[in-house]
Amino acid sequence: MKFIEDIFNKMRPDFEKGGKFEFLYPLFEAKESFIFTPGTRTKNGCHVRDSIDSKRFMSTVIVALIPPLLFGIYNTGYQHLVVSGEPTSFISCVLYGSWYVVPIIVVSYAVGGVWELLFALVRKHEINEGFLVTGLLFPLTLPPTIPLWQVAVGVSFGVVIGKEVFGGTGMNVFNPALVARAFLFFAYPAQISGDRVWVAQGKEVVDGFSGATPLLVASSHDANSVVTALNEFGTGVAGRFADFSFSNCFVGLTSGSIGETSAIANLIGAAILIITGIGSWRIMVAVVLGAFAMTTAMNACAPNDASFYALPFHYHFVTGGFIFGAVYMATDPVSAAGTGVGKWIYGFLIGAIAIIIRTANPAYPEGMMLAILFMNAFAPLIDYLVMQRHIQWRLQRGRA
Amino acid sequence: MADFKLKRGYDLRLDGESEKTVVSAARPSTVAVKPVAFRGIKPTLLVAEGTDVVCGTPLFCDKSNRDHIFTSPATGKITEIQRGPRRVIEQIVVETAEQPEAIEYATYAPEQLKSLSRDEVLRELMKSGMLALFRQRPFDYVADPEVVPRDIFVSAFDSAPLAPDQALLIKGNEAYFQAGIDIASVLTTGRVHVSIRRDTKDSSPFSSVKNAEIHRFSGPHPSGCVGIQIHHIAPINGRDDQVWYITPQCLVMLGKLFINGKIAPEVVVSLAGTAVVERMYYRTVIGANVSSIVQGNVQTGSVRHISGNVLTGTSVKSGGHLGFYDSMLTVIPESTGPELVGWMRPGFGKDSFYRTFVSPFIPGLKFAPDTKLNGGVRAFVATGYYDQVLPMNLYPVFLVKSILAGDIEEMEGLGIYEVTEEELALCEYICPSKMDIQKILRGGLDLIEKEG
Numbered sequence: 001m002k003f004i005e006d007i008f009n010k011m012r013p014d015f016e017k018g019g020k021f022e023f024l025y026p027l028f029e030a031k032e033s034f035i036f037t038p039g040t041r042t043k044n045g046c047h048v049r050d051s052i053d054s055k056r057f058m059s060t061v062i063v064a065l066i067p068p069l070l071f072g073i074y075n076t077g078y079q080h081l082v083v084s085g086e087p088t089s090f091i092s093c094v095l096y097g098s099w100y101v102v103p104i105i106v107v108s109y110a111v112g113g114v115w116e117l118l119f120a121l122v123r124k125h126e127i128n129e130g131f132l133v134t135g136l137l138f139p140l141t142l143p144p145t146i147p148l149w150q151v152a153v154g155v156s157f158g159v160v161i162g163k164e165v166f167g168g169t170g171m172n173v174f175n176p177a178l179v180a181r182a183f184l185f186f187a188y189p190a191q192i193s194g195d196r197v198w199v200a201q202g203k204e205v206v207d208g209f210s211g212a213t214p215l216l217v218a219s220s221h222d223a224n225s226v227v228t229a230l231n232e233f234g235t236g237v238a239g240r241f242a243d244f245s246f247s248n249c250f251v252g253l254t255s256g257s258i259g260e261t262s263a264i265a266n267l268i269g270a271a272i273l274i275i276t277g278i279g280s281w282r283i284m285v286a287v288v289l290g291a292f293a294m295t296t297a298m299n300a301c302a303p304n305d306a307s308f309y310a311l312p313f314h315y316h317f318v319t320g321g322f323i324f325g326a327v328y329m330a331t332d333p334v335s336a337a338g339t340g341v342g343k344w345i346y347g348f349l350i351g352a353i354a355i356i357i358r359t360a361n362p363a364y365p366e367g368m369m370l371a372i373l374f375m376n377a378f379a380p381l382i383d384y385l386v387m388q389r390h391i392q393w394r395l396q397r398g399r400a
Numbered sequence: 401m402a403d404f405k406l407k408r409g410y411d412l413r414l415d416g417e418s419e420k421t422v423v424s425a426a427r428p429s430t431v432a433v434k435p436v437a438f439r440g441i442k443p444t445l446l447v448a449e450g451t452d453v454v455c456g457t458p459l460f461c462d463k464s465n466r467d468h469i470f471t472s473p474a475t476g477k478i479t480e481i482q483r484g485p486r487r488v489i490e491q492i493v494v495e496t497a498e499q500p501e502a503i504e505y506a507t508y509a510p511e512q513l514k515s516l517s518r519d520e521v522l523r524e525l526m527k528s529g530m531l532a533l534f535r536q537r538p539f540d541y542v543a544d545p546e547v548v549p550r551d552i553f554v555s556a557f558d559s560a561p562l563a564p565d566q567a568l569l570i571k572g573n574e575a576y577f578q579a580g581i582d583i584a585s586v587l588t589t590g591r592v593h594v595s596i597r598r599d600t601k602d603s604s605p606f607s608s609v610k611n612a613e614i615h616r617f618s619g620p621h622p623s624g625c626v627g628i629q630i631h632h633i634a635p636i637n638g639r640d641d642q643v644w645y646i647t648p649q650c651l652v653m654l655g656k657l658f659i660n661g662k663i664a665p666e667v668v669v670s671l672a673g674t675a676v677v678e679r680m681y682y683r684t685v686i687g688a689n690v691s692s693i694v695q696g697n698v699q700t701g702s703v704r705h706i707s708g709n710v711l712t713g714t715s716v717k718s719g720g721h722l723g724f725y726d727s728m729l730t731v732i733p734e735s736t737g738p739e740l741v742g743w744m745r746p747g748f749g750k751d752s753f754y755r756t757f758v759s760p761f762i763p764g765l766k767f768a769p770d771t772k773l774n775g776g777v778r779a780f781v782a783t784g785y786y787d788q789v790l791p792m793n794l795y796p797v798f799l800v801k802s803i804l805a806g807d808i809e810e811m812e813g814l815g816i817y818e819v820t821e822e823e824l825a826l827c828e829y830i831c832p833s834k835m836d837i838q839k840i841l842r843g844g845l846d847l848i849e850k851e852g
Binding site for chain 1: 412414635637638641704706710711712713715730732734735736737738739740743744747750751752753754755756757769770771772773774775776777778779780781783784785787793795797798813814815821825828829830831832833834836837838839
């Protein structure tokens with residue numbers, strides 16, 4: 001241990017003010033504080049400080065992202081093997097899945113990391129650990145077939161336009177990972193929507209295969225009932241890929257973005273965030289409540305059972321990016337509302353708007369991303385209104 | 401009498417509480433008065449190095465009101481007037497003589513106190529310099545003689561980490577405490593409010609106090625902070641809504657001054673913290689040299705002496721002096737160096753408000769933290785956590801943001817007058833971005849003062 005400490009101590013003068021690598025100080029600080037929790041002493045104010053730091057805080061989110069990540073890798077391989085008509089042993093699922101998913105994550109971290117470092121050097125501030133989360137969140141929202149150059153362009157847009165132009169970490173209005181995804185969604189729709197991109201296909205494809213996602217099936221099908229359409233999806237096809245019954249969607253062996261398919265994996269992540277207190281349970285619960293209320297309303301005005309309007313809430317809950325968005329995206333402390341009441345309003349509206357976009361807009365069968373970005377824009381307004389009420393309360397109390 | 405059940409807050413699980421035994425400390429070789437402790441005045445020196453003083457000799461006065469004097473709590477010779485940056489007077493050090501002498505003031509019978517006139521009480525306090533026993537909110541200034549406080553508040557329990565038992569501090573002086581309350585009641589147009597813990601026994605000297613309104617509080621720190629109590633009892637509404645507050649030990653001094661006609665500088669302080677070998681309560685005098693209390697009773701290695709508690713106290717050197725208002729001395733080990741991948745460890749031995757470590761799940765643990773910052777300073781990421789340690793109807797994150805933006809109107813709207821460093825100290829303790837919340841808050845209050 002001592003020798004590593006010595007190496008850093010020896011290098012330090014070169015990176016500090018006046019040293020020859022002074023401009024690289026953020027890089028030095030990042031490396032040093034990764035290996036050591038610095039021994040810096042408190043100067044003023046509290047003489048002792050909580051053991052938490054930004055690294056611990058952000059790495060807890062990373063830990064919570066591990067279940068959907070691992071499941072996503074497995075499922076990507078599984079889907080690939082099923083449509084190729086090959087046996088799906090655990091090992092081959094993981095290997096094939098890694099073959100597709102790992103490069104996406106590597107590109108996201110590498111390209112995003114370079115931007116992060118560049119801005120830290122120019123602005124002369126420490127590298128903020130928030131990027132560790134963005135760099136992993138973004139790939140998990142992408143289809144496994146996404147071209148790597150699009151990953152690079154997307155993450156660059158997310159970090160630079162989504163975060164740095166607003167002044168960097170803590171100042172951004174929108175969630176950078178979602179900005180990155182939205183950019184790809186509108187700039188290169190062919191690679192991130194439709195029914196061709198969600199399953200990594202090999203040369204051989206089984207007969208009757210359709211790459212549609214559950215939400216796509218729900219929005220356009222020719223069965224009598226939307227639930228039947230989902231449950232019977234894929235039956236009679238030569239392969240054995242899972243239908244979109246509730247239980248299959250809950251487990252997650254379905255097509256979709258890498259991290260979003262499994263309700264179980266995402267709920268485990270939610271449990272980690274709630275137990276550690278890092279993610280706001282208020283927002284998560286509010287999103288679910290909002291979606292439930294809106295689904296009930298939509299169900300009531302469904303013209304017939306076949307309509308997307310008639311899709312019951314529990315299907316909305318387990319399909320698409322609903323849980324993933326509610327757990328990891330909506331709870332981002334920077335872009336969410338900051339007041340207790342505000343969080344309820346913010347979350348509720350995300351859930352409600354997501355369902356409206358899903359059902360009422362035939363162009364977008366998935367509405368979670370747009371709903372969260374939309375409410376990101378309104379979060380400051382919600383907080384402003386809550387603050388104004390608080391200020392009014394204080395004035396009133398003074399008069400009483 | 402009212403009952404307040406506070407939920408939000410956090411008790412640090414610190415090891416190093418002191419044993420409830422009071423012993424006498426050695427006579428301190430030096431005693432110091434630190435003008436910086438009396439916020440809101442501009443000190444003008446009335447003495448020089450070499451001057452002989454007795455207990456009650458004026459040392460300095462407020463530049464804008466020369467009758468507002470501050471006096472020596474000790475007898476001896478001034479050996480040093482220490483100045484800091486920009487010639488701020490940091491401390492006036494008195495080398496103590498063996499036989500203390502004191503200036504004599506008027507004496508009163510205890511029954512008489514309640515019926516004194518406000519002018520008379522104020523005159524005595526101004527003459528002896530003991531108006532300084534009272535402090536004022538908003539701003540946390542030393543009491544201003546021009547102000548007639550709306551109410552006077554006493555927090556009769558301290559919820560801070562390792563805090564001393566207030567009842568033990570005034571033990572044997574209960575009658576003087578009551579006298580202090582009677583004098584305070586004359587100074588305000590409103591009431592004297594005494595806050596005690598909800599589970600305080602009837603035998604406690606605080607439950608039977610007369611001539612004051614008693615309020616009961618429960619809940620974790622900062623329930624014992626007077627600002628939190630004021631917020632719930634009778635909140636401060638704006639800048640001109642001024643109240644005073646005073647500690648139990650200062651009330652005892654107040655009572656002694658009027659009954660005995662002399663300044664009584666004797667106080668009891670608790671010596672706590674894991675770096676102390678034998679932790680006890682010590683009888684000493686205000687502003688005593690900390691070495692007279694510690695006397696080698698600390699572990700070897702680098703340690704920090706804090707006059708006050710670990711959240712809001714002032715760091716003093718081992719030869720430094722106690723603060724005027726402090727009734728505890730905490731000694732904890734200094735951070736000795738970096739910790740390998742500290743942020744990745746499971747954290748059995750690390751206390752944290754956050755459940756990202758193992759320790760919060762294990763009840764009954766005690767910790768011996770050093771002065772490590774435990775992380776690097778990062779961008780301010782707004783979180784809902786500050787709210788969880790502040791039992792007030794106030795939005796700390798938005799208040800801090802308005803201060804950082806320098807928006808005075810917003811600060812006032814969000815209730816900056818209701819808080820001081822003490823109330824927001826826990827927000828600073830739990831901040832993952834390692835922000836200096838207390839410093840930021842004082843910056844905001846100073847800005848308001850400067851802009852008039």
